[in-house]
Amino acid sequence: MAEAAIAVRGLRKSYGKHEAVRGIDFEVQRGEVFGFLGPNGAGKTTTIEILEGYRDRTGGDVSVLGVDPGRPTRAWRNRVGFVLQESEPDPTLTVRETLTLYASFYTSPRSVDEIIELVGLKDKADARMGTLSGGQKRRADVGIGIVGDPELIFLDEPTTGFDPSARRGAWNMIQGLKQLGKTIFLTTHYMDEAQHLADRVVILRQGQIVAQGEPDELGGGMGSASEVRFRVPEGVTIEQLQKIVREKLDASGGEVSFRTDNAQKALFELTGWAERQHVQLADLEVQRPTLEDIFLQLTQEQPES
Amino acid sequence: MSDIGAVVTQTRYGFKTLVRTPRVLVFSVLFPVVLLVFFNSIFTSGQNATVEFHGHKVDTATYFTAGIIAYAVMTSAFSTLAVAIVARRERGELKRLRGTPVSPWTFMVAQVLRTVATVAAMVVALLLIGSLAFGVHIPGETAAGFVIYLVLGTATMCTLGIGLTAITPTEEVASTVAPFAAVILSFVSGVFIPINTLPNWLQQVGQIFPLYHLADGLQNTLFHVTSGIGLQASNITNLLVWGAAGLIVAVRRFKWEPQGPGHS
Numbered sequence: 001m002a003e004a005a006i007a008v009r010g011l012r013k014s015y016g017k018h019e020a021v022r023g024i025d026f027e028v029q030r031g032e033v034f035g036f037l038g039p040n041g042a043g044k045t046t047t048i049e050i051l052e053g054y055r056d057r058t059g060g061d062v063s064v065l066g067v068d069p070g071r072p073t074r075a076w077r078n079r080v081g082f083v084l085q086e087s088e089p090d091p092t093l094t095v096r097e098t099l100t101l102y103a104s105f106y107t108s109p110r111s112v113d114e115i116i117e118l119v120g121l122k123d124k125a126d127a128r129m130g131t132l133s134g135g136q137k138r139r140a141d142v143g144i145g146i147v148g149d150p151e152l153i154f155l156d157e158p159t160t161g162f163d164p165s166a167r168r169g170a171w172n173m174i175q176g177l178k179q180l181g182k183t184i185f186l187t188t189h190y191m192d193e194a195q196h197l198a199d200r201v202v203i204l205r206q207g208q209i210v211a212q213g214e215p216d217e218l219g220g221g222m223g224s225a226s227e228v229r230f231r232v233p234e235g236v237t238i239e240q241l242q243k244i245v246r247e248k249l250d251a252s253g254g255e256v257s258f259r260t261d262n263a264q265k266a267l268f269e270l271t272g273w274a275e276r277q278h279v280q281l282a283d284l285e286v287q288r289p290t291l292e293d294i295f296l297q298l299t300q301e302q303p304e305s
Numbered sequence: 306m307s308d309i310g311a312v313v314t315q316t317r318y319g320f321k322t323l324v325r326t327p328r329v330l331v332f333s334v335l336f337p338v339v340l341l342v343f344f345n346s347i348f349t350s351g352q353n354a355t356v357e358f359h360g361h362k363v364d365t366a367t368y369f370t371a372g373i374i375a376y377a378v379m380t381s382a383f384s385t386l387a388v389a390i391v392a393r394r395e396r397g398e399l400k401r402l403r404g405t406p407v408s409p410w411t412f413m414v415a416q417v418l419r420t421v422a423t424v425a426a427m428v429v430a431l432l433l434i435g436s437l438a439f440g441v442h443i444p445g446e447t448a449a450g451f452v453i454y455l456v457l458g459t460a461t462m463c464t465l466g467i468g469l470t471a472i473t474p475t476e477e478v479a480s481t482v483a484p485f486a487a488v489i490l491s492f493v494s495g496v497f498i499p500i501n502t503l504p505n506w507l508q509q510v511g512q513i514f515p516l517y518h519l520a521d522g523l524q525n526t527l528f529h530v531t532s533g534i535g536l537q538a539s540n541i542t543n544l545l546v547w548g549a550a551g552l553i554v555a556v557r558r559f560k561w562e563p564q565g566p567g568h569s
Contacts, residue, residue, distance in 0.1 A: 053404070074406045075406075077404065077406040082401070084400065084401055086563070087396065087397030088396040088397060089396070090318075090393075090398065092322045092326060093322065097318065097321065101315070104310070106405070106406060128325075144401070
């Protein structure tokens with residue numbers, strides 16, 4: 001079996017008395033898109049910075065492309081690319097100049113024109129960085145992160161602030177990178193993004209991993225439940241509905257929803273009753289729980305300490 | 306890319322940025338020239354054509370030229386450099402550079418080279434205007450001393466500027482503290498006002514700091530009042546001590562990560 005791109009065992013990080021990361025284990029395989037999720041304060045940023053070589057760890061073993069990031073080498077930095085969350089390059093240089101400058105730092109960079117095309121900034125290639133919109137800057141950031149042609153790319157919240165079409169463009173680009181064989185370590189606040197892009201995800205909460213696996217299969221028991229929702233019909237009360245549906249009903253804002261392990265049976269009973277009573281179940285929907293539902297449930301079970 | 310290559314490339318792009326930020330060039334090169342013309346026009350009408358300097362009577366225009374060169378070295382190598390570094394740091398640029406294969410010190414060298422070029426342009430402009438308009442010239446015997454003071458003074462001010470960035474968390478703080486320090490110092494260092502017009506205790510305060518010694522050294526070489534190539538042990542020593550102090554702070558406490566609000 002090929003060596004993992006990233007291997008983390010028992011990783012710990014404390015800031016004085018505060019334990020930000022409390023012993024986590026995970027692996028990232030080569031060529032996969034790995035989603036690293038968690039609410040603010042979960043220890044996500046700390047972990048990534050340790051993997052990127054920006055921060056020392058308190059304990060545990062970390063191997064990124066076979067190298068301990070606590071002792072980064074020049075050769076290692078040639079193979080790892082970063083797209084940082086908050087990093088603005090020189091506003092007076094053009095996109096092309098900035099990419100050329102950063103390309104010069106690497107031993108075998110990609111062509112600047114290719115990168116400009118890849119991130120969709122062809123029209124802005126000779127515009128100064130300071131004149132770009134937020135989304136365009138972010139794309140330039142991604143370009144800077146990959147111009148060195150790294151094997152592994154850390155993408156920290158790559159589409160924050162993007163409008164929907166720009167996000168689609170970014171998703172396509174990330175999938176394009178994956179097709180080139182890159183390994184991608186992705187952090188994001190957008191659950192639909194993680195669901196769409198990631199091969200596997202890990203959810204971090206208060207310094208520990210609370211879920212790990214493929215996005216569609218997370219959550220154990222929750223993974224098989226579906227959610228049914230519809231508008232409360234006129235002249236019908238919640239009590240009446242509750243008599244028909246075995247599962248507990250949640251009512252809010254004129255809508256009613258419930259979770260069930262057996263959507264087919266529940267729907268058969270519900271719609272059968274509705275037809276017999278000549279009642280319309282408007283906006284009827286059946287949904288598998290999304291990653292967002294799982295995420296929220298896993299990260300909000302207890303009040304934040 | 307070798308480290309030397311990285312220095313060259315970063316310096317080249319640093320010059321592109323400099324040329325595209327006219328504000329910095331105007332402030333670093335044009336402003337000292339304006340000061341020179343201004344001060345000479347005010348102070349060299351009639352009785353104030355000479356100034357007392359270590360017991361000698363010397364030409365005021367030359368006195369001011371040397372003083373303003375010293376002051377401009379401080380604004381370029383201390384203030385402007387500090388603000389430029391802090392700005393890049395707070396933008397996250399230094400953090401990003403650290404993630405690349407080139408050594409981070411190449412960035413620093415490129416910044417210093419940019420500063421040196423600015424200082425050189427400033428000195429050329431001042432000496433040109435000074436000689437054309439006010440008859441200022443460098444005596445041949447002390448030319449070497451003049452250059453030595455210039456290089457040492459720039460180096461000292463650079464290390465102090467880099468050291469300053471370790472204690473100024475934001476661009477706003479740096480761009481307030483540095484020029485403020487420069488202006489305050491300039492009044493007790495004999496660059497705008499001949500130092501012997503100040504009360505003794507104030508003169509002694511000024512003589513603790515490097516600006517006084519840079520100005521005094523430059524003035525000495527332009528007036529050729531001492532023997533040899535115009536170096537004084539006291540001035541050289543003071544500049545070296547301050548330079549070493551700046552270097553120690555810079556090496557031990559330099560921050561590559563953004564320090565402003567919202568960062569740990």
